[in-house]
Amino acid sequence: MSMRDVKVCLLGESGVGKSSIVMRFVADKFKQALESTIGASFMTKTILVDENTYKFQIWDTAGQEKYRALAPMYYRGSSAAIIVYDVTREASFLAVKGWVNELQRHGPSRIVLAIAGNKCDLEDLREVREKDAQEYAKEIGAIFCETSAMTSVNVAELFQAIARLLPPEDATDSLDQQRGGSNIKLRNNRSNRGRCCGGGPAAGDDGGGLQASRRSQRGTSYPS
Numbered sequence: 001m002s003m004r005d006v007k008v009c010l011l012g013e014s015g016v017g018k019s020s021i022v023m024r025f026v027a028d029k030f031k032q033a034l035e036s037t038i039g040a041s042f043m044t045k046t047i048l049v050d051e052n053t054y055k056f057q058i059w060d061t062a063g064q065e066k067y068r069a070l071a072p073m074y075y076r077g078s079s080a081a082i083i084v085y086d087v088t089r090e091a092s093f094l095a096v097k098g099w100v101n102e103l104q105r106h107g108p109s110r111i112v113l114a115i116a117g118n119k120c121d122l123e124d125l126r127e128v129r130e131k132d133a134q135e136y137a138k139e140i141g142a143i144f145c146e147t148s149a150m151t152s153v154n155v156a157e158l159f160q161a162i163a164r165l166l167p168p169e170d171a172t173d174s175l176d177q178q179r180g181g182s183n184i185k186l187r188n189n190r191s192n193r194g195r196c197c198g199g200g201p202a203a204g205d206d207g208g209g210l211q212a213s214r215r216s217q218r219g220t221s222y223p224s
């Protein structure tokens, strides 16, 4: 039993549902017409995962272009980043790649990366195939989930998956570099199965939609 503080930031285009995911996770609420975030907002939520306590300190950043330059202030101190896109807007998925590139160049070296395809309740309006996003996430070693802040699908599971993939607290950057940069260690690989995106087409041979295998974790180790 341990207690751990986890700083996490949400990134992604305006309107994809970052604040809605946070509101669902923290307060289990949803608003149809939510105000666009100004600057950033901060919330905390404590959860129990595999008998360990995780206190998430969540920075919900503003997606509007005029706030773009503020993002490094939030992702620099983060242990994890959730990059959100809207499954009904292809442009928002393309923007994910821009965030991944930025994090690889300027983000913390041991950040756990998650990609969330939000608004998966709007199947009729879908523009991004789950398979395409999942393949991309696998390539870069990120956790992947389709979520719905509206119906709650995979919201808690996303944060649980992040908790499980945090590197041990005693791991150091120098040790990681000696090991060739493969610096994300699975805390409990077995417990990842079937938790995130379970039941959907993402649930393949690995028993769930999580794309963060030990091998692909290399993608999240960034040069400093």
Ligand SMILES: Nc1nc2c(ncn2[C@@H]2O[C@H](COP(=O)(O)OP(=O)(O)OP(=O)(O)O)[C@@H](O)[C@H]2O)c(=O)[nH]1
Residues within 6 Å of the ligand: 012, 013, 014, 015, 016, 017, 018, 019, 020, 021, 031, 032, 033, 034, 035, 036, 037, 038, 061, 062, 063, 064, 118, 119, 120, 121, 122, 147, 148, 149, 150, 151
């Ligand atoms: N159908 C559906 N609508 C959603 C979902 N998540 C968010 N929305 C709606 O999408 C709109 C934008 O959501 P926000 O959470 O404000 O988006 P954001 O990413 O925080 O936007 P910025 O603060 O401008 O960066 C709101 O009207 C939400 O009600 C979802 O899962 N399903």
Ligand SMILES: [Mg+2]
Residues within 6 Å of the ligand: 018, 019, 020, 035, 036, 037, 060, 061, 062, 063
């Ligand atoms: Mg917002």
